[in-house]
Amino acid sequence: MAREFLRTMLTPSVRAAQARYYDKQYPNLGAESDPDALGPEEIAFLRERDSFYMATVTENGWPYVQHRGGSTGFLVAISARELLFADYGGNRQLISVGNLQHRARVCLFVIDYPGRTRLKIIGEAQVLDAQAHPELAAAAAPPGGHAAAVERIVRITVRGFDWNCPKFITPRWSRAEVEAATRPLHDRIAALEAELHARAAGS
Numbered sequence: 195m196a197r198e199f200l201r202t203m204l205t206p207s208v209r210a211a212q213a214r215y216y217d218k219q220y221p222n223l224g225a226e227s228d229p230d231a232l233g234p235e236e237i238a239f240l241r242e243r244d245s246f247y248m249a250t251v252t253e254n255g256w257p258y259v260q261h262r263g264g265s266t267g268f269l270v271a272i273s274a275r276e277l278l279f280a281d282y283g284g285n286r287q288l289i290s291v292g293n294l295q296h297r298a299r300v301c302l303f304v305i306d307y308p309g310r311t312r313l314k315i316i317g318e319a320q321v322l323d324a325q326a327h328p329e330l331a332a333a334a335a336p337p338g339g340h341a342a343a344v345e346r347i348v349r350i351t352v353r354g355f356d357w358n359c360p361k362f363i364t365p366r367w368s369r370a371e372v373e374a375a376t377r378p379l380h381d382r383i384a385a386l387e388a389e390l391h392a393r394a395a396g397s
Contacts, residue, residue: 199354310360
């Protein structure tokens with residue numbers, strides 16, 4: 195079980211809410227323990243994703259959630275407790291980057307919509323300049339490359355993780371997934387059309 199995620203999140207206020215609404219609480223997980231280590235299942239799951247949501251906290255205490263997307267596998271697990279992803283020039287607001295300078299804590303929601311599966315990860319993040327860390331920039335470079343140069347690398351030290359239940363995750367499919375699923379149909383249609391043309395030409 196991923197103990198550290200729940201131990202961190204089940205604060206006294208959360209436990210009070212559980213007792214109020216459900217008349218029970220999760221078992222006490224004890225004092226702070228070692229961070230949860232990502233296993234083969236979690237690493238394989240991340241390798242297949244092309245987006246995630248990242249929550250940070252602003253300097254004035256407000257939560258901020260950013261969607262991050264890229265090629266499949268752009269969130270890289272370089273070890274069981276360390277993740278990397280490349281950061282590029284965007285709208286130049288740099289809200290997440292600024293938030294992480296003030297408070298390093300992050301929460302990631304990584305979702306497989308067709309499979310209705312969600313992995314939550316908490317950790318501490320560093321924002322590093324790509325020019326000062328070329329080896330990390332190379333490790334974080336997404337599969338297939340990117341049109342823009344990497345400006346920063348976000349390195350996340352995993353503190354804990356937890357899998358969510360699939361309830362209420364609406365299945366959604368990417369264009370690539372739809373094309374792969376319908377390719378046999380298109381191939382069959384093309385073959386039938388070719389057969390019809392051949393029959394028409396021979397008649």
